[in-house]
Amino acid sequence: xxxxxxxxxxEFARFPxxxxxxxxxxxxxxxxxxxxxxxxxxxxxxxxxGLDQPTDGQxxxxxxDASHKSVQERNIGFVFQHYALFRHMxxxxxxxxxxxxxxxxxxxxxxxxxRRVGELLEMIQLSGLEKRYPNQLSGGQxxxxxxxxxxxxxxxxxxxxxxxxxxxxxxxxxLRKWLRDFHDRTGHTTVFVTHxxxxxxxxxxxxxxMSQGRIxxxxxxxxxxxxxxxxxxxxxxxxxxxxxxxxEDGEVWIDDRTVGLKADGNGPAxxxxxxxDLELLTGxxxxxxxxxxxxxxxxxxxxxxxxxxxGRHRVEIDVPVDHPAAMKSGLNFRPRHWRVFPVAG
Amino acid sequence: MxxxxxxxxxxxxxPSIIPGFGLTLGFSLxxxxxxxxxxxxxxxxxxxxLSGAELLAILTxxxxxxxxxxxxxxxxxxxxxxxxxxxxxxxVLVRYDFPGRRLIDAMVDLPFALPTxxxxxxxxxxxxxxxWIGAWFAPFGIRIAYTPIGITIALIFxxxxxxxxxxxxVMEEIxxxxxxxxxxxxxxxxxxxxxxxxxxxxxxxxxxxxLAFARGVGEYGSVVFIAGNIPYVSEIAPLLIVIRLEExxxxxxxxxxxxxxxxxxxxxxxxxxxQAWSRARYGxx
Numbered sequence: 279x280x281x282x283x284x285x286x287x288x289e290f291a292r293f294p295x296x297x298x299x300x301x302x303x304x305x306x307x308x309x310x311x312x313x314x315x316x317x318x319x320x321x322x323x324x325x326x327x328g329l330d331q332p333t334d335g336q337x338x339x340x341x342x343d344a345s346h347k348s349v350q351e352r353n354i355g356f357v358f359q360h361y362a363l364f365r366h367m368x369x370x371x372x373x374x375x376x377x378x379x380x381x382x383x384x385x386x387x388x389x390x391x392x393r394r395v396g397e398l399l400e401m402i403q404l405s406g407l408e409k410r411y412p413n414q415l416s417g418g419q420x421x422x423x424x425x426x427x428x429x430x431x432x433x434x435x436x437x438x439x440x441x442x443x444x445x446x447x448x449x450x451x452x453l454r455k456w457l458r459d460f461h462d463r464t465g466h467t468t469v470f471v472t473h474x475x476x477x478x479x480x481x482x483x484x485x486x487x488m489s490q491g492r493i494x495x496x497x498x499x500x501x502x503x504x505x506x507x508x509x510x511x512x513x514x515x516x517x518x519x520x521x522x523x524x525x526e527d528g529e530v531w532i533d534d535r536t537v538g539l540k541a542d543g544n545g546p547a548x549x550x551x552x553x554x555d556l557e558l559l560t561g562x563x564x565x566x567x568x569x570x571x572x573x574x575x576x577x578x579x580x581x582x583x584x585x586x587x588x589g590r591h592r593v594e595i596d597v598p599v600d601h602p603a604a605m606k607s608g609l610n611f612r613p614r615h616w617r618v619f620p621v622a623g
Numbered sequence: 624m625x626x627x628x629x630x631x632x633x634x635x636x637x638p639s640i641i642p643g644f645g646l647t648l649g650f651s652l653x654x655x656x657x658x659x660x661x662x663x664x665x666x667x668x669x670x671x672x673l674s675g676a677e678l679l680a681i682l683t684x685x686x687x688x689x690x691x692x693x694x695x696x697x698x699x700x701x702x703x704x705x706x707x708x709x710x711x712x713x714x715v716l717v718r719y720d721f722p723g724r725r726l727i728d729a730m731v732d733l734p735f736a737l738p739t740x741x742x743x744x745x746x747x748x749x750x751x752x753x754x755w756i757g758a759w760f761a762p763f764g765i766r767i768a769y770t771p772i773g774i775t776i777a778l779i780f781x782x783x784x785x786x787x788x789x790x791x792x793v794m795e796e797i798x799x800x801x802x803x804x805x806x807x808x809x810x811x812x813x814x815x816x817x818x819x820x821x822x823x824x825x826x827x828x829x830x831x832x833x834l835a836f837a838r839g840v841g842e843y844g845s846v847v848f849i850a851g852n853i854p855y856v857s858e859i860a861p862l863l864i865v866i867r868l869e870e871x872x873x874x875x876x877x878x879x880x881x882x883x884x885x886x887x888x889x890x891x892x893x894x895x896x897x898q899a900w901s902r903a904r905y906g907x908x
Contacts, residue, residue, distance in 0.1 A: 376808035
């Protein structure tokens with residue numbers, strides 16, 4: 279099912295949580311809404327679900343306007359961060375709930391419900407636990423039950439709100455892989471919210487990076503990591519070193535020196551690069567020339583704090599642990615990949 | 624050496640690293656004995672001065688049976704009514720914000736604070752055949768005051784805060800998520816309330832019911848004014864005890880008291896067992 283969000287605005291007590299957001303989600307896609315807290319990602323998910331109504335704009339399910347349909351009518355599957363299982367029901371009753379509350383005409387017979395529940399239990403690899411109550415399950419198991427419960431109603435779209443947020447790191451990794459397999463097998467259109475970029479990059483077909491109620495960039499993991507479209511995305515995804523520069527005559531300048539990078543445009547700008555993605559040089563005309571002022575050991579590298587231009591700028595770079603540059607006070611380098619964003623005004 | 628091992632064998636295993644278990648447990652037991660157990664034991668001891676035949680005679684006395692029936696019957700009905708409408712009031716107080724909400728919230732506690740005799744007198748004035756409310760029912764031949772209906776109304780008044788104050792904090796804790804989950808699964812409001820929310824509240828409602836019931840069985844002050852105290856019809860067991868005392872029939876009074884104690888204890892035990900069962904099953908805290 280294609281889902282299309284068109285010029286949607288959501289205000290909470292006059293405070294805009296979403297500002298004119300548009301997004302097309304293709305059928306069968308696995309999409310991550312990624313952003314810091316307060317970026318509006320959960321609000322967007324709840325609007326798609328129908329748990330909140332947009333102040334302005336439209337939400338279309340397969341070309342049909344669903345903006346004014348109730349949650350119940352939208353037929354979506356929603357998985358909550360804290361599972362939201364019904365704790366007075368067994369695992370089987372939880373999973374079968376969505377089928378049991380259907381109006382009599384649409385409700386499958388009891389044996390059919392039992393069969394579906396059995397199938398879903400098998401799919402979430404919890405067969406044999408159908409008589410347990412939620413409080414007798416681990417966090418990871420509960421979240422899988424929540425997922426099965428959402429899948430039982432054959433939703434048109436599966437929406438997950440920070441599904442792994444309440445789990446510990448190991449279970450989180452396992453479930454991440456499991457969800458990817460699950461999606462590949464069932465082919466449901468799936469949207470999940472996360473603030474964990476690693477999770478978003480690893481899991482999603484496309485990542486929607488959000489900030490302050492707006493979409494900053496939509497793209498594959500490669501797109502948002504290698505070709506970030508704004509300073510925010512560059513800072514938010516992966517690690518970034520940045521320095522104030524000037525563009526002039528097709529070159530990037532730091533103060534009064536060129537650094538050997540080509541750029542079109544004129545005026546003040548900020549240069550971004552990845553701390554680990556650079557080459558160290560021995561002497562140069564036209565490169566970054568800095569003084570090492572600090573050094574920290576990371577797991578697989580040594581992170582140096584380097585002052586450029588006589589102390590006016592400071593950047594971080596990673597060098598191999600055994601590289602002699604780490605021991606010296608001065609060094610030269612040039613980023614392999616970089617982005618320049620003009621500074622407005 | 625031997626005394627040391629004997630001492631060791633005597634020691635209760637401390638269940639926690641927090642110090643002072645022995646002291647606090649000792650204090651709690653001494654306090655409970657003083658306040659509750661010794662008076663109750665005195666009651667049973669007093670009743671045991673009767674021979675079995677005498678006791679049976681008092682218990683099977685038609686007046687005693689009628690009084691017990693009135694007491695437990697009205698208390699049960701009142702507690703049931705309170706369980707329904709108390710939950711409704713909780714819902715309004717927890718879920719909606721409206722001007723005067725805090726005032727109504729405070730009003731719920733009034734039956735706690737009001738001297739029960741005051742409540743009894745004003746209720747009997749209201750529900751008497753000439754009273755403001757009683758006058759509406761009198762033309763249809765429905766008498767409220769001076770019948771078991773009046774007793775039930777007094778007990779509803781007295782028991783309401785027990786249900787509200789027990790259920791309210793639990794209702795406030797309900798996760799919004801659970802309701803939203805039910806909605807995304809296609810449940811309408813009715814189904815959400817009756818299949819998801821109320822079962823989750825059941826232990827709290829049951830506790831409130833038990834408290835209101837226990838209070839209703841023992842209530843005296845508010846009831847004697849509205850009951851009319853007609854033997855075999857609207858005479859409650861606590862009143863019968865007082866009457867026996869005034870006749871200097873102490874044995875008779877304690878016998879009735881003891882049987883009330885036994886019935887109340889049995890009913891509260893059953894309710895607690897139901898709760899323990901639900902706690903073990905659903906993991907309620």
